[in-house]
Amino acid sequence: MTERHGVLPSQTLRRMIAEGEIRADTPIIDAQIQPASLDLRLGQRAWRVRASFLPGAGRRVADRLPEFQMHEIDLSGGAVLEKGCVYLVELQEALALPGDVSAAANAKSSTGRLDLFTRLIADRATEFDRIEAGYQGPLFAEISPRSFSALARPGMRLNQIRFRRGQAVYSDDELRALNAAEQLVNGPAHIDDGLGFSVDLSDAIGDVVGYRAKPHTGLIDLDLIGHYDPADFWEPVTAPRGHVVLDPGAFYILVSREAVHVPPDCAAEMAPYLALVGEFRVHYAGFFDPGFGHAAAGGSGSRGVLEVRCHEAPFVLEHGQDVGRLVYERMLERPDILYGADMGSNYQGQGLKLSKHFKTPPAS
Structure with a gap:
């Protein structure tokens, strides 16, 4: 029988969490599970880095970090991520993927609308926002506020990850x-x-x-x-x-x-x-x-x-x-x-709309 390919749905994500393929020291909550993706949470530790970087084939993020970090930041009491700077933040979630499951990440809608440039980084990565099939290891978010400085805390969800088996893009x-x-x-x-x-x-x-x-x-x-x-x-x-x-x-x-x-x-x-x-x-x-x-x-x-x-x-x-x-x-x-x-989706039926952090502007 031909193996089925496709994006993994919410019920499969719950099974992956239960079986430890997606794991975290702090329990993953239902609100993180979307129909076809999982919201990722900021951890406690962040680093101001002098430049964006990828670890590269065969290398861990932790091994490359000393080359680029300027100082470590504790997010536990809230910390300002300043406009124009680049930060690396450990995420609470880690992966132990099956050999036939890969993943891709993207910023959440509200993150993009605030111009918080956010990308996922994994160990041995040669691309941002892409996770190889069978990956086992931690996850990090690179965050670079472009327009507004932002106050961040652990548990905030700025990006999301989508899992897939094979490729199922419509021709x-x-x-x-x-x-x-x-x-x-x-x-x-x-x-x-x-x-x-x-x-x-x-x-x-x-x-x-x-x-x-x-x-x-x-x-x-x-x-x-x-x-x-x-x-x-x-x-x-x-x-x-x-x-x-x-x-x-x-x-x-x-x-x-x-x-x-x-x-x-x-x-x-x-x-x-x-x-x-x-x-x-x-x-x-x-x-x-x-x-x-x-x-x-x-x-x-x-x-x-x-x-x-x-x-x-x-x-x-x-x-x-x-x-x-x-x-x-x-x-x-x-x-x-x-x-x-x-x-409770924020943008169903939307037209022109700012991120959920703003009051709704009066009709023009």
């Missing part, structure tokens, strides 16, 4: 068939190496189409939800001519023109377009769980929030311009929980 032909059956997008489906999506800059003169991070702001306590006034951290962006000029180094929150749907038997990941379309990046938090935008889970299609940073030169971003794509994968089996209202 374009398979994705077209899935779209015909499930309607993955509220309009024509542009499928080319995934489901394409574009940016929405269509609002009338004076309407807000996005937000740009202010350069000099106060501290954000990552435990405070619905607490901060957006005006203290963000300036609204308008597009009276249907375009926005992106400034190099600035960080923007925009939204996709399309509302997308991830059926319960699928998981998706946002991937950026190549730099051939412009010197900017869209994608700092990219996992879309089964049930995102799904009607039975309280959605009717949800738009993707875009975390945008321009690089070398000012760039004109036009309404309807292609900016990224969703890559769909099969689940190994349907998860026993879905993204949506029943889980």
